[in-house]
Amino acid sequence: MTAVRPPPAAPPWASSLFSVGITGTNGKTTTAAMTAALLGELSRPVARVTTVGSFLDEERQDVPAHYAGFLETLRRCLERGGRYAALEFTSEALALGFAKAWPCRVAAFTNLSLDHSDAHGSPEHYLASKAQLFMALGPGGTAVLNGRDSAAQLLSEVIPAGVRVLTYGVASRGEAWSPLDLAAHSLEVSFEGTRFELEPCAHFPELPLSLRIRAVGEIFVENALAALAVALASGVPAAAAANALSRVPPPPGRFQLVRERPAVVVDYAHTPDALSRTLATARTLCRGRLCVVFGAGGQRDRSKRPLLGVAARAADRVILTSDNPRHEDPQTIMAQIAEGLGEHTDVRRVVDRAGAIELAIRSAAPEDLLLIAGKGHELEQETAGVQIAFSDEAIVQSVHI
DSSP: OOOOOSSSOOGGGGSSSSSEEEEESSSHHHHHHHHHHEEEETTOOEEEETTTTEEEETTTTOSSSSSHHHHHHHHHHHHOOOOOOOEEOOOOHHTTTTTHHSSSSSEEEEEOSSOHHHHHSHHHHHHHHHHHHHHTTTOEEEEEEEETOOOHHHHTTTTTTTTTTEEEEEEGGGOSSSSSSSEEEEEETTTTEEEEEEEEOOSSSSSSSSEEESSSSSHHHHHHHHHHHHHHTTTTHHHHHHHHHOOOOOTTTTTEEEEEETTTEEEOOOOOHHHHHHHHHHHHHHOOOEEEEEEEOSSSSSGHHHHHHHTTSSSSSSEESSSSOOOHHHHHHHHHHGGGGTTTTEEOOOSSSSHHHHHHTTOOTTTTTEEEESOOOEEEEEEEEEEEEOHHHHHHHHOOO
């Protein structure tokens, strides 16, 4: 949803909806989709408004991507008998005060890493913007925090009195800053999904200790735990929540296997943290060489470009290309990413993204894994102010070998 300045007051009927707000750097859209699926165990349809569209359950709503469309989606939900909404809150919208204009009963935080520095100017302002969602929670509300993310510990210090705090986490994120309510371990990742175990939880003794999701990778286990905590806090029975979680379809453009031999995966990872974690997942599934094809958006977050290069060192082969260069020279963007690659011995630069993808596929061995990162589900590419139809998935499928 496009941010509105100033945020208008919520309509009188807004209080009839149980709204869940989700924020963080990575994983907001996936967490919102999982949350909506679990809330559907209580009432349908569930409204879901994210950066990839507005939905009633899985039915996409033909509404504009701004405040009027947001309101229309939620109004339709109520008219059809729905009572729950899973809402993705961007840092830009929160910085304008949207959390006060549309208060939530439950708020969830995924993680924080370098992103949107062009919009906020400093990491402190970025985190302070996200904190608005939790500071706006009222008595009886619930804050769901990543208990292994250091930024979440800072958020825990500004949560109002009378708000319950639930924490979750996976070990790879770092040391826990508090005892975890939902803690995953013994992860098993395959192209069919991810299995994991839960530590016994005193708050939710009926929760099964063995869980499975259809999404591929540890990063999605984090999202699943956040969604599970939200659902349990919202009154979804534990067994029903776990069962619904196992049925949630893999999110489009998030570690999406598009073809096999060589395995080609499309993913939205566009921050250093997300790229690093996605490559780690790819490495566990790769039987040959691991290749990554990616770039970085123009006129955005220049400081993260070398850090993307550092993350890409985990791949055996790197092909730098265009993302959405906008009005910047793609060669300049690639050069800045390359600064972080150090002495990596297998790096190519191909400005044309379709050509880079084709090169990666044609030069791969059957046992290799190719990660096409950065655009994921997106269906357009912006170059020199012009939007053209472009889909990583479609390009991959069009290459014949």
